Amino acid sequence: MLSERQKNFIRSLFPAQDLIEDKCNLMAYSQDSSELFGQPDLVVCPTCISQIQKLLQFAYAEQIPIIPRGSGTGRVGGSVPGLEGGIVLSLLKLNKILEIRAQDFVAVVEPGVITGNLQKVLATQNLFYPPDPASSDYCTLGGNVATNAGGMQALKYGVTANYVLGLEVVLANGELLDLKNYCHKNATGLNLSQLFVGSEGILGIITKIYLKLLPLPESSGTLLAGFSSLDELNQGLSRFWQSNLFPCALELIDHNALKAISQINALPWNKENEIKVLLLIKFDGSESSVCEQLQESQNTLKPFFHLTKTGAEQDKLWEIRKKISPAALKLKPAKISEDFTLPRSRLGEFLLFGQELSARYLPILIFGHLGDGNLHVNILYDPKDKIERLKAKEVHTRLLDKTLELQGTISGEHGIGKKKKKYLSKQLSPKVLAVSKQLKLTLDPKNILNPGKAI
Numbered sequence: 521m522l523s524e525r526q527k528n529f530i531r532s533l534f535p536a537q538d539l540i541e542d543k544c545n546l547m548a549y550s551q552d553s554s555e556l557f558g559q560p561d562l563v564v565c566p567t568c569i570s571q572i573q574k575l576l577q578f579a580y581a582e583q584i585p586i587i588p589r590g591s592g593t594g595r596v597g598g599s600v601p602g603l604e605g606g607i608v609l610s611l612l613k614l615n616k617i618l619e620i621r622a623q624d625f626v627a628v629v630e631p632g633v634i635t636g637n638l639q640k641v642l643a644t645q646n647l648f649y650p651p652d653p654a655s656s657d658y659c660t661l662g663g664n665v666a667t668n669a670g671g672m673q674a675l676k677y678g679v680t681a682n683y684v685l686g687l688e689v690v691l692a693n694g695e696l697l698d699l700k701n702y703c704h705k706n707a708t709g710l711n712l713s714q715l716f717v718g719s720e721g722i723l724g725i726i727t728k729i730y731l732k733l734l735p736l737p738e739s740s741g742t743l744l745a746g747f748s749s750l751d752e753l754n755q756g757l758s759r760f761w762q763s764n765l766f767p768c769a770l771e772l773i774d775h776n777a778l779k780a781i782s783q784i785n786a787l788p789w790n791k792e793n794e795i796k797v798l799l800l801i802k803f804d805g806s807e808s809s810v811c812e813q814l815q816e817s818q819n820t821l822k823p824f825f826h827l828t829k830t831g832a833e834q835d836k837l838w839e840i841r842k843k844i845s846p847a848a849l850k851l852k853p854a855k856i857s858e859d860f861t862l863p864r865s866r867l868g869e870f871l872l873f874g875q876e877l878s879a880r881y882l883p884i885l886i887f888g889h890l891g892d893g894n895l896h897v898n899i900l901y902d903p904k905d906k907i908e909r910l911k912a913k914e915v916h917t918r919l920l921d922k923t924l925e926l927q928g929t930i931s932g933e934h935g936i937g938k939k940k941k942k943y944l945s946k947q948l949s950p951k952v953l954a955v956s957k958q959l960k961l962t963l964d965p966k967n968i969l970n971p972g973k974a975i
Contacts, residue, residue: 521605522561526582530562530607533574538565538613549608551600552592554939555854558601560587560608567613569690569727576725576968577694579607585971588721590632590663593655595857596937598667598720602972609725611662617641618728625733626685626702631662631726648736650677650768653933654842662726668718670933672802672841675891676768677734679933680717687713688728692964701730715959720935720974723963737804740768741814742834744788746795746825750875753797754868756824757890760801763820765813769802770891771841774871776851776878776900777885781843783850788827788836795825799890800841802834844887845898851883852900856916860923861894861932870895873922881911884919894932920946936974944975 522530531539540546540563549563566572579586585606589599601608615632622645629638636656639649652671653659659669665687670679686701699713716723747753773781775796781787789795803813814828829837848855862870871886874897878884888896897919901912920930920943930943944953956975960967 522584522607526578526584527562529578530564530575533571533578534564534566538567539563540565549589549592549599549610552589552594552597554595554597554600554857554937556597556600556938558597558603559605560601561605563608563610565610565613569614569688569696572609572690572725572727573694573696575607575609575694576690576692579968580693580966583966583968586725586968587970588662588666588725590660590666591634591655591658593653593659593663594667594937595859595934596931596939598935598937598970598973600938602938604971606968606971611660611725614662614727615660620645620647621702622647624702625704625735627731627733629661629729629731631660631665631729633661635659635661635664642733643736646736648734649683649731650734651680651683654845661729661731665717665726665729666719666721667933667935670889670892670894672769672771672889674889674894674933675770676766676804681714683732684713684717684729685732686730687716687726689716689724689726691724692966692969696727697724704732718935720937721970722960722974723969725969737806739807739810739830740802740804740834741810741828741830742803742837743801743814743817743821744827744829744837745799745801745821746789747797747799748794749796750868750871752824753799753871756799756821759820760817763816765803765817765820767801767813767891768804769800770889771800772887772890772895773798773800773841773844774875774886776883777844777848777887777898780847780851780885781840784847785840785843787840789825798840800837802838841887844885844896848885848898848900851885852902854901854903855885856899856901856912857934858897858899858916858919858930859888859894859932859934860897860919860928860930861892862923862926862928864893866926866928867893867895870922870926870928874919877915877918881915882908884915889932892932893928938973941973941975 614630619628689697883900885898901908
């Protein structure tokens with residue numbers, strides 16, 4: 521709980537329009553896209569870096585928790601205050617695209633820039649920033665860096681870390697760490713920028729991001745393939761990978777997810793009782809290469825149902841994928857959301873295990889980035905039903921243990937936050953955890969930056 525003296529100092533740094541104090545408006549910053557909740561003492565919305573530096577200098581001296589926040593789209597409580605409260609540092613007003621160096625294929629942005637907005641601006645200059653989280657229309661680049669966000673095109677293009685060339689970071693004590701870099705290759709000293717990628721705000725506050733860009737692909741096309749069973753899916757995937765085709769996106773949608781989507785959106789086929797699993801396969805590149813790859817994909821998957829769309833028409837197919845999360849709640853009023861990652865060779869075992877649990881316990885939706893093994897798993901239940909709550913918890917534990925048994929990871933792109941912290945010791949050794957905590961203490965010895973998260 522902040523004292524009046526502490527509040528008065530914060531008021532001296534931030535004008536009224538950049539400071540939130542009343543309890544009603546504070547509620548909007550008490551949760552993210554997880555079910556977790558934590559009330560902040562204040563919310564500040566800096567418009568310049570010097571405000572952040574002065575705030576952290578004061579917070580460091582007073583040992584006040586600082587919780588950095590973007591759009592609040594995280595699913596693991598990474599921007600939710602703990603029991604100790606503290607100050608939520610909203611970065612949404614630091615939202616300028618500072619520089620686009622087209623000839624260098626580099627963009628410099630502030631952390632509050634919306635990912636999709638940058639992509640649209642770049643497209644007008646025939647430039648391309650590939651990472652595309654499902655929330656790209658409203659998530660921020662600062663949040664993407666903090667969680668090392670991936671997305672549907674990670675199969676071909678990689679994740680956020682692959683595009684971060686440099687950063688500017690305010691450390692816990694208010695000092696500015698300038699890791700400026702406009703070069704696509706740099707082997708000078710330790711790569712400290714990558715240290716902050718995926719650190720979930722526990723090591724410093726990111727205030728500027730230097731991003732690598734690519735040329736905008738000339739064309740793209742999408743093939744939708746439907747299968748009547750997991751066995752058919754495995755046959756189709758085996759044929760597909762043997763063809764040496766390499767799409768930019770390969771997305772899975774299982775039967776329960778399709779059932780949920782059908783509650784809010786008409787599916788573009790009349791085979792609802794036949795199609796149990798769906799693949800969305802996207803290619804990009806030159807117009808001729810896209811046409812060739814789509815044709816080869818059709819030939820490869822000829823025994824199975826398929827549709828092919830190019831240009832703007834393919835957006836309708838991708839709408840199916842984007843509507844899964846909101847549609848899930850049409851089946852049950854609550855869900856446990858996970859993003860496990862499996863080695864490709866073990867995906868079939870995991871999908872079969874999930875299907876068996878779904879038939880025995882509760883509806884489980886499995887969808888996501890099949891190409892790189894990153895599956896989003898939604899366990900659906902009614903929170904008012906005690907038996908269903910217990911079942912959901914048991915199913916979650918069994919899926920988590922199965923993931924580790926198959927040499928997978930407990931998070932592919934959502935991060936750890938508060939929600940998954942208790943499971944870290946299941947995957948990471950005591951030595952790895954100890955080194956991680958020592959690193960945190962080196963940069964933040966008073967533990968004021970997003971305490972209780974990530975490690």
